[in-house]
Amino acid sequence: KRDGARVGVWDAGMAGTAGVRSWELALHAQLRAAIAHRELVLHFQPVQEAATGRVASAEALVRWRHPERGLLPPGSFLPMAERSSLIIDLTWWELEEVIAQCARWSRAGVHLPVSANLSARMLVVDDLPRMITRRLAAYRLPPEMLTLEITESALVSQPARAAAMLGELRTAGVKLSLDDFGTGYSSMEILKALPFDEMKIDKGFVMDARASLPDAAIVRSVVDLGHRLGLRVVGEGVEDEQSARMLTELGCDLLQGDALSPPLPADELAALLTSGGMGAVPPAPRGDRHG
Ligand code: C2E
Numbered sequence: 001k002r003d004g005a006r007v008g009v010w011d012a013g014m015a016g017t018a019g020v021r022s023w024e025l026a027l028h029a030q031l032r033a034a035i036a037h038r039e040l041v042l043h044f045q046p047v048q049e050a051a052t053g054r055v056a057s058a059e060a061l062v063r064w065r066h067p068e069r070g071l072l073p074p075g076s077f078l079p080m081a082e083r084s085s086l087i088i089d090l091t092w093w094e095l096e097e098v099i100a101q102c103a104r105w106s107r108a109g110v111h112l113p114v115s116a117n118l119s120a121r122m123l124v125v126d127d128l129p130r131m132i133t134r135r136l137a138a139y140r141l142p143p144e145m146l147t148l149e150i151t152e153s154a155l156v157s158q159p160a161r162a163a164a165m166l167g168e169l170r171t172a173g174v175k176l177s178l179d180d181f182g183t184g185y186s187s188m189e190i191l192k193a194l195p196f197d198e199m200k201i202d203k204g205f206v207m208d209a210r211a212s213l214p215d216a217a218i219v220r221s222v223v224d225l226g227h228r229l230g231l232r233v234v235g236e237g238v239e240d241e242q243s244a245r246m247l248t249e250l251g252c253d254l255l256q257g258d259a260l261s262p263p264l265p266a267d268e269l270a271a272l273l274t275s276g277g278m279g280a281v282p283p284a285p286r287g288d289r290h291g
């Protein structure tokens with residue numbers, strides 16, 4: 001695999017709370033230093049239009065280039081960051097990086113909207129909308145070039161506050177995506193109450209839909225629901241051709257997964273796009289002034 005293992009190396013073999021605690025403290029200190037020393041990197045996974053194969057956007061996914069342990073997946077350190085205020089530092093870094101990269105691509109003639117994942121903890125950080133709009137302005141990036149992905153579970157603890165914040169971001173022009181749709185408890189309530197532009201069907205359904213009629217039926221209904229609400233629907237975790245075909249037949253607008261492309265370093269993704277290796281690069285829109 002191009003993008004390293006998906007196992008939480010640090011989550012394995014931990015026994016006893018005292019052990020877990022000192023292990024977590026050590027990891028916490030290491031991650032804090034990693035942010036400062038720029039050991040975190042973003043990889044970008046393209047999202048394709050199902051109908052045309054055109055690359056419509058790319059999702060930023062964080063990795064930790066650990067000096068001894070190699071490239072670590074987010075599952076091995078994000079849960080810990082989310083239990084502390086480190087997630088806030090990590091998110092400021094991540095957003096700055098995503099916006100800067102999108103602006104860099106744009107200057108290089110690659111018009112590629114980006115999406116960033118937002119942790120639940122961030123939905124109660126009151127500075128968030130202001131920080132995002134400031135960074136977008138600093139890079140002269142139109143706000144609609146940025147999509148924020150939020151999971152359903154992020155919205156359950158303080159729904160009113162989260163809704164207010166997301167409303168503010170949406171008013172500022174940023175796009176909102178409901179990630180891992182179908183895995184939470186209050187999907188319908190959330191869809192009804194919040195101004196999403198897009199929903200991403202969780203890869204669990206996507207993977208199972210090939211072999212299971214009930215899962216295929218769920219995917220079809222979710223696509224239909226999304227469309228009736230005016231949302232774009234993304235199928236994620238597309239691991240093979242057959243899934244891609246099936247999701248297209250079930251009406252998904254967009255597809256994302258290792259069968260199309262794994263997450264890649266920014267320069268590799270740009271090279272893939274400009275070489276035409278993944279369908280045409282969309283032209284920059286008219287009146288685009290950031291060149
Ligand atoms: P997600 O947002 O649902 O991201 C999609 C995950 O599916 C990524 O895992 C991606 O590498 C993986 N994936 C893509 N294609 C396939 C496929 O064909 N098969 C399978 N089995 N998996 C595929 P990753 O990078 O390990 O990220 C896991 C989760 O960590 C993400 O889920 C997201 O919730 C979170 N995450 C990642 N980066 C960030 C970040 O920068 N900030 C925050 N707050 N969360 C992040």
Ligand code: MG
Nearest residue numbers: 059117149179
């Ligand atoms: Mg996501």
Ligand code: MG
Nearest residue numbers: 179180200236
């Ligand atoms: Mg997801």
Ligand code: MG
Nearest residue numbers: 151179180202
């Ligand atoms: Mg996920």
